[in-house]
Amino acid sequence: MMLRFFTTAEIAIWLLFNMYLSIQRFADFGFYNTFVRVISYGYGGSSRISFIDHGKQNDDPDRTEGPNWKTIGRVIGTMNRVYVYMTLALIVALALMSLSLKKPISDIENQQPIWISWGIIAFTSLINFYGRIYTNYLLGLNKVAIVRRLEGIFSILAILSNILVLYTTRSFLLVIISQQVWVLIRVIRNRYLAVWAEGGVYKELTRNPYEKAIFNQVWGPAWKSGISSLSSTGITYATGIVYSQLSSSMMLAKYLLALKFLEVIKNVSMAPLYSKIPLLSRLISQNKITDWKRISKRGILLSNYILLAGILFLYLFGNELIVLISDNIGFPNKDLWLLLGIGLFFQRYGALHTQLYQTTNKVNSHINDVISGTIYLGISILMLGSLDVYAFAYGWIAGYAGFYVWYALYYSYKIIREPFFSFEWKTTLLPIVAFILVLVLDMLWVNYSN
16 A cells, blocks of 8 residues: 555655564574574473484473473573663664665655654664563463464554555555554563463563573574574665665665565465474474474475465566556566565575474574575675676575575484485475476466467
8 A cells, every 4th residue: 555655765765664674573683583492392391491302302300291380480581681681782773774764765855754753663663672572482382373363363453554544644654653553562462461371470480580591501592593594684684775775766666575575475484384383392302203294394385385376476466466556666577576586485495494403492504594695695796786686686596595405404304314305395396396387387378478
């Protein structure tokens, strides 16, 4: 709807705001995934939160039959303190983001509402960021279904209210206010769920103090995950920031729109496997490898089908879809979209296997992401002058198809311990074959029509 009612420059700013909000999702430097994982270990009865070797699971004399609330409480007490400090650090990051907005906002005639909108986003971002402590706790207790179900309901309500505000006011500022009100409501909702989950034990758990010993065990996998995020998704978003300083509003809007669509497809495709990560972490801590592999296979298969279907749908119908909703901006060229989609596929394929390996709480993805990200960034910079925005797509493919995937597979198969084609045929290769087949049929149809 924003694409229909606002100017190209305003659309570019809106997409840039959304990209900054996406960047904040990994601003906790890997602590999100790590805390969810170690809480899930405690919920499975484990007293250990360090590296899990599924071949040696009997070395835990303090394991409990049910949830180990003592372990969970120690983690909660430490997590709450960590998020206070990270929220303070986010203030500095938001100030730096504000500097990068000066050039694109300068293209808008009435700038004051835009800057006020950014101020509101920055304020609610701080509250939302600290509110992750409630989400981490709930997901660690494997309350994934109720959290996601309520998120779906609240998202629909938010969309409806945003559309109502947009149609009745046509105000950029009021739409942003409407969006951010729902962000605050989401934090309040998750706090309520956390307080009442498992008989209300959360209040007691929060009384635990910060423990340096717990932090030291969490810090290792967390900083590695943080480096991974900054070197992978962070670089993709950084290309948008760089391009915002070099391109026109129209070209920037098209590129950011492509990244936004890819982000939506990525987030939807992550759900089948990522929603099972707390369960997979618990299963591997209990040495239930057969169940672990069965659930992993299904999650990867569904993730790959959703990802490739989303890329394919917009490749075939993206331009027609945008024409229906906006006269101010067009869909990116089909060849650019396809190249960006291929880059995303290789990144997500490797990331799925990385997540499988990290259910052991042993994190080495920082090495993979730094090397792949360096290739991605280096090729993008070298080719930017001659290929413009296409340089980002070629850099993405080179970094992730050339190195990232193979590194991730090497380590995940240490846990899978199954022949490659036996595991990958139904989970990955079959979706790829279906994707290529549809592309070939589309090419034949286009040639026949002409």
